[in-house]
Amino acid sequence: MRKLLYLTFSMALIAALTFYAMWAADRPAGHYLSDLRINLAIDQGTPADRGNLLGIQPELFPTDYQSPERLHRKLAAYLQKAQDQGLLNEKTIVVLPEHVGTWLMVSGEKDELYQATTLKEAMNWLAVSNPWKFLRALVSATGDRRLDDAHLRMKAKGMAKDYQALFGGLAKEFHVTLVAGSIVLPDPSVIDGTLKIGRGALYNSSVVFGRDGLPIGQPQRQMHPIFAEHEVIEANGEHTLNIVDTPAGRLGVLIGSDSWYPDNYRKLDDQGAQLVAVPAYVIGRGTWDKPWRGYKGLTTPGSVSLKPGELSEGQAWHRLTLTAQPPSSQAIAGMSVFLRGQFWDQGSAGQSFLSSNGQQFADGNARGARLLNLWL
Numbered sequence: 554m555r556k557l558l559y560l561t562f563s564m565a566l567i568a569a570l571t572f573y574a575m576w577a578a579d580r581p582a583g584h585y586l587s588d589l590r591i592n593l594a595i596d597q598g599t600p601a602d603r604g605n606l607l608g609i610q611p612e613l614f615p616t617d618y619q620s621p622e623r624l625h626r627k628l629a630a631y632l633q634k635a636q637d638q639g640l641l642n643e644k645t646i647v648v649l650p651e652h653v654g655t656w657l658m659v660s661g662e663k664d665e666l667y668q669a670t671t672l673k674e675a676m677n678w679l680a681v682s683n684p685w686k687f688l689r690a691l692v693s694a695t696g697d698r699r700l701d702d703a704h705l706r707m708k709a710k711g712m713a714k715d716y717q718a719l720f721g722g723l724a725k726e727f728h729v730t731l732v733a734g735s736i737v738l739p740d741p742s743v744i745d746g747t748l749k750i751g752r753g754a755l756y757n758s759s760v761v762f763g764r765d766g767l768p769i770g771q772p773q774r775q776m777h778p779i780f781a782e783h784e785v786i787e788a789n790g791e792h793t794l795n796i797v798d799t800p801a802g803r804l805g806v807l808i809g810s811d812s813w814y815p816d817n818y819r820k821l822d823d824q825g826a827q828l829v830a831v832p833a834y835v836i837g838r839g840t841w842d843k844p845w846r847g848y849k850g851l852t853t854p855g856s857v858s859l860k861p862g863e864l865s866e867g868q869a870w871h872r873l874t875l876t877a878q879p880p881s882s883q884a885i886a887g888m889s890v891f892l893r894g895q896f897w898d899q900g901s902a903g904q905s906f907l908s909s910n911g912q913q914f915a916d917g918n919a920r921g922a923r924l925l926n927l928w929l
Contacts, residue, residue, distance in 0.1 A: 587617055589630035591924055593638060594916035595907065598928030604644025604801030606828065606888045607635060607729075608925040610905040611650070613894035615667045615675070618656045621715045625723065631922060632727045640926050643764065644800040645729045650892035650905075651757070651809050651834040654720070654736030657712045658705060672897045676704050683707060693752065701785045702755065705737050709750045713738055716760070717748045717768070725766030730799045734832045734892070735759045735775070735808050737786060743768045754787035759806050759832055761797050769797040775808040776817070779849035794820045801929055802827035802885070809833050810849060812889065813873040815856050818882040828929075829876040829887035835866065838900030845869035867904060871915070877908035885909070886927055893922070 591609075598605075609631050617624050628649075635641055659666060659679060666678040680687040680703075690707035691699060713736075720733035740751030741758050746767050748760060758772035774789035794817060797804050805826035807817055812831045821829060835841060845868070847853070847861035859872060876887020891903025906915035907927045916923055 587614075587623070587627055588612070588922075589627060591631045591634050591922035593635075593640075593926065594905075594923040595914050595925040595927075596640075597907065597909065597914050597926065600639075600928050602644075603929040604642065604646065605640065605929055606646050606648060606801075606830070606886055606907065606927045607640055608648045608888045608890040608905050608907065608923075609635075609650075610890055610893055610923040610925065611653070612922045613653070613656070613892065613896075615656075615659060615896055617894075618659050619662070619667060620660060621657070621719050624657075624660075625719055628719075628723060629726065631924070632723060632729075635924055635926075636727060640924070641727055641729055643728060644929075646732065646799055646801050646804060646828065646830070647724075647727075647729050648732045648830045648888050648890045649720070649734035649832060650890045650903075651735045651759075651832040652737070652892055653734035653832070654712070654716045655705070655757075656896065657715050657719075657736065658708055660708075660711075660715060669897055672899050675897050676700075679704060679707075695754070696784050698784045705755055705785065706739055709738050712736065713741065713748045713750050717762075720760070721762045721766040721768070724762040724764060728764050730764060730769075730801070730804075731762045732804075732806055732830045732832065733760050733762055734890075741772045741774075743771055748772070755785060756789065757786050757808060759808055761799075761804065761806065764800075769799070770795050773806045773808065776811050777809075777814060777852070779810055794824070796821070796824040796826050799828075804828045804830060805884075806830050806832070812876070813848065813857075814854050815875060815881060816854065818875050818884075822883045826883075827885050829882065829884045831874060831876065831887065831889040833870075833889050833903060834892045835870075835901060835903035836899060837902055838895075839902060841865070841867040841902035841904060866902070870903075871906065871913055874906075874908075878911050886929055888925065888927065890925070 669675040686707040690703040694702035724731035740753035757775040760772050761769045763769045776789040778786040805821040844862040845866045875881040887908040890905045
């Protein structure tokens, strides 16, 4: 009798494991319908032969990341609209928002993940659908938030490959220089023209792709991650800023709240930066109009007198982001571009704006995808 029970239990276990393996390996493609419309919100300056900064504030959702091909379709539609309006040329620099590449972590997943109601539930589906990748990443994870670390790390190799293929491909397809927002990867670097990952800490990094589709220089790592991310995303301890040469001029990239630190603009000035791109992301629907909560990192610049609650979040971004505001920044132009959309229960805020000759130009309508153009 005992042998029969043991045999029955063993067969049931094998059947359950076989069913789970088949379920985890299955990746059905669900129905997909996405809004490809985008409006030109700001068109500042006069066309000349000096090029332009073109910000794309996309409106993205989890299903847009169901495959790199789907995300390409949406972003390519935005760029095609810009091209149809005469906004693309060989000196155009396109700026995308922060974390536009990070969400590639959910690419190629099961329908249950995209249909989840909360981010936590979606991450649970991510782990259970990729058990071996998740367990390997969990072993390598560090810090107090090891689950979050593992979720970001478990598909990093594929994310880096998809990120370069997608955004480098768009740069080559439309013959533009492209600031590819940012992506969270472990110890990223460019080796022989290819974006590679390491085994170290996670960094929020941005890569600039040239008109040939190849990375220009090394990834720019974020120096001041917001406090909520600091236990998962490492700060760039070297505090280095990379300047890249583009057909429109020397370009520096400040990721998110890195743009709030006056010393960063001095470092860019020292390297002759003429243009500054700020990929950004503000979490929480309605946050833009709520009181500013202060510096969200571990350090507050001594030269900044702005206090929490003194202004709204949006007003603080305009005050602290010093692109093209002499004498604080000697750059001739700058642009801050925010990610918009809804990722499960995690909404977004932020309204993109640009700076030129000490003036700022913003679009007050946060709804829908937006194009912001500045002729240099």
